[in-house]
Amino acid sequence: MFANTADHAQLHPRNALGDITNYLPARDAFEKQESLKYPLDENVDVSLSSLLKKQTENSSAQAPVEILPDPRLIDNSRTSEGNRKRKRLWKDVDSLNHDDPQACSHYAISIMEYLRKAEQTRRASPSYFNRQTDILPRMRLILVDWLVEVSEEFKLSCDTLFQSINYFDRYLSVFKVSRNQLQLVGITSMWVASKFEEVYPPTASEFSYITDYTYRKEELIKMEESILKELNYELAVPTAKTFLRRLLQVCEPNDELHYLSNYLTEVSLMDHKFLAYLPSQIAASAVFLANLMFNQYPWTATLEHYSGYHLKDFSKCLELLNYVLLLTFSRGKKGVFFTLYDKYANEKFLGVSKMQPIPQESIIKYLEKYLDYY
Structure with a gap:
């Protein structure tokens, strides 16, 4: 955290987001490029034979894409009773955490029920780009990538990052924004989120500096007022990170699975198409895919019980997540x-x-096999 804006020696000079129109192709060309298609374009080789030949720089994190776990295996044991036995296999995690005050195990179920209701209402419109006349989805990608960098520069929490994107998307759902104001909306959303989440949030002057003074402190304050009014001051929102934290508490992952699940959840921030899915579905998809990439049984009875989701409830979200992961990797x-x-x-x-992602066609075939079995 920076002590004050005058001490610029502590800040690493960077280019501001700049004129993001310089990065953009024509609208028609971009919309054609961004449409979700399988398999990926020729720039991304996702064939199974190709991916199996590649070695990652970190050999300990190599994805075993050649063999995915058999969906007929339930917690590592075959069963002929199928779903009936599966429902009896879930573990009462909350009862094991009664002595941990931070686990809130006595009313964890009630908390999650409230969050599942809240996520339905405090979310952005998946189609808000249809109403925005001056900005494109690719501009959002550029901005989110930059906001991730800003959050790292200021050492902000992941919750602050997720809240920032939530405020940004919700604001654009109800208010038309010009492209020269897009960065201002993004950085002000992060300022508001940091004041909500952080113990020592950066000041308006520090956020102004990080934009290379593209926007003055007074402009951030004015935009803050506009954002708060348009969001009706509803700042306490459950994000995918909120639900991921609960699922990781349930599945007790090792460090690699923990970090990979978090990475996959953050990957979802990069594409506006995830606005069509609930944060809890994104979190479930991240845990499922992370388990699958480590060749572990991806969706145990315990995860199904505490998430309230069967795979069929988030399979399309999972396909999209793997697709965007392949793009991010490339x-x-x-x-x-x-x-x-x-x-x-x-x-x-x-x-x-x-880690080498799983080829898209392998994911699709696995999901078909899994859904046919259950």
């Missing part, structure tokens, strides 16, 4: 929109972003 290798990839390539996170 971009990270090329140094394009690589901030999130670079963040989790650090040894602090065990380099989980270097």
Whole structure:
């Protein structure tokens, strides 16, 4: 955290987001490029034979894409009773945590019920780009990539980052924004979120500095007022990170699975198509995919019980998550929109972003087999 804005020696000079229109192709060309298609374009080789030949820089995080766990295996044991036995296999995690005051186990179920209701109402419109006349989805990608970098520069929590994107998307759902104001909305959303989440949030002057003074302190304050009014001051919102924290408490992961699940959840921030899914569905998809990448049974009876989701409830979200992960992996290798990839390539996170993703066609076939069985 920076002591004051006058001490610029503590801040690393950087280019501001700048004129993001310079990055953009024509609207028609971009919309054609961004449409979700399987398999990926020729720039991303997702064939099983190709991926099996590649070795990641971090061998300890190599994804075993060649063999996925058999969906007929339930907690490592075959059963002919199927779903009936599966429902009896879940573990009462909350009863094991009664002595931990931070677990809130006595009313954890009630808390999650409230959060599941809240996520339905405090979310952005999935189609808000249809009403925005001056901005494109690719501009959002550029901005989110930059906000990840800002959050790392200020050492903000992941919750602050998720809240920032939530405020940003919700604001654009109800208010038309010009492209020259887009960065202002993004950085002000992060300022509001940091004041809500952080013990020592950066000041308006510090956020102004991080934009290379593209926006003055007074402009941030004015935009803050507009954002708060349009959001009706509803700032306490459950995000995918909120639900992920609960699922990780339930499945008791090792460090690699923990970091990979967090990385996958943050990957969802990069694509506006995830606005069509609830935060709890995104968190479930992240845990499922992380387990699958480590060749573990992806969705135990305990996870199904505490999430309230069967795979069929989030399978499309899971397909999209793996697709965007493949794009992020490819971009990270090329140094394009690589901030999130670079963040989790650090040894602090065990380099989980270097892990080879599962080919999209393998994911689709596995899900078909899984859903047919259950």
